[in-house]
Amino acid sequence: xxxxxxxxxxxxxxxxxxxxxxxxxxxxxxxxxxxxxxxxxxxxxxxxxxxxxxxxxxxxxxxxxxxxxxxxxxxxxxxxxxxxxxxxxxxxxxxxxxxxxxxxxxxxxxxxxxxxxxxxxxxxxxxxxxxxxxxxxxxxxxxxxxxxxxxxxxxxxxxxxxxxxxxxxxxxxxxxxxxxxxxxxxxxxxxxxxxxxxxxxxxxxxxxxxxxxxxxxxxxxxxxxxxxxxxxxxxxxxxxxxxxxx
Ligand SMILES: C[S@@+](CC[C@H](N)C(=O)[O-])C[C@H]1O[C@@H](n2cnc3c(N)ncnc32)[C@H](O)[C@@H]1O
Numbered sequence: 133x134x135x136x137x138x139x140x141x142x143x144x145x146x147x148x149x150x151x152x153x154x155x156x157x158x159x160x161x162x163x164x165x166x167x168x169x170x171x172x173x174x175x176x177x178x179x180x181x182x183x184x185x186x187x188x189x190x191x192x193x194x195x196x197x198x199x200x201x202x203x204x205x206x207x208x209x210x211x212x213x214x215x216x217x218x219x220x221x222x223x224x225x226x227x228x229x230x231x232x233x234x235x236x237x238x239x240x241x242x243x244x245x246x247x248x249x250x251x252x253x254x255x256x257x258x259x260x261x262x263x264x265x266x267x268x269x270x271x272x273x274x275x276x277x278x279x280x281x282x283x284x285x286x287x288x289x290x291x292x293x294x295x296x297x298x299x300x301x302x303x304x305x306x307x308x309x310x311x312x313x314x315x316x317x318x319x320x321x322x323x324x325x326x327x328x329x330x331x332x333x334x335x336x337x338x339x340x341x342x343x344x345x346x347x348x349x350x351x352x353x354x355x356x357x358x359x360x361x362x363x364x365x366x367x368x369x370x371x372x373x374x375x376x377x378x
Pocket of ligand 1: 177178179180181200201202203206258259260261277278279280281294356357358359
């Protein structure tokens with residue numbers, strides 16, 4: 133996702149840092165400590181500007197969510213979208229975050245958002261495998277990857293695909309036996325590659341369609357930013373869901 137550098141991007145993330153999943157370099161902090169409850173946890177990799185995680189976390193409240201995005205200037209849009217949607221304020225003309233009481237957080241000040249207002253999603257700015265590697269086995273009930281970059285095989289960029297075996301093997305390890313990996317794309321080459329790799333990496337495909345919007349899953353589908361653009365261009369959306377064989 134190409135975008136102009138955000139003015140005060142890091143300060144804006146700092147203002148809402150209560151919505152970031154606390155990280156250490158060596159250890160995964162259990163989600164019950166972060167959310168204050170023991171709901172099952174799902175992960176979205178490459179959350180982009182956050183439309184999907186904002187809608188999903190509002191709809192399916194029986195889960196907690198962690199949304200991962202490696203580009204900080206994109207992640208800040210996701211965190212702000214989630215916060216605004218939860219009624220936690222808005223980005224002011226002054227470039228700071230203004231909470232509902234009118235307090236402004238800028239220049240590195242962080243709002244200590246009360247726990248009960250933080251909701252069931254947190255965000256991490258980071259690379260997927262670096263973060264997932266920290267997680268103990270059987271941590272997650274679901275992993276979701278929507279419209280990840282197709283990366284051509286020609287330049288040997290295939291290993292950057294979020295469904296390359298180096299990722300799928302890590303997903304398999306951290307998913308619980310009944311957990312699901314869910315993947316949507318516009319790209320036929322990436323879709324074919326993914327449905328080939330999943331069984332090779334120890335996943336059983338439990339649902340697959342090459343036209344999601346005409347499938348039985350259409351009614352339950354949450355449309356992402358990229359999905360909206362591709363659909364407007366008439367491109368069919370492909371989806372696969374798989375379970376780890378454990
Ligand atoms: C094409 S965008 C799709 C965004 C969103 N999921 C949607 O459907 O609208 C892919 C996003 O995944 C992020 N991404 C790609 N590879 C990643 C990785 N290895 N770790 C974390 N984020 C990644 C990119 O920075 C980008 O924001």
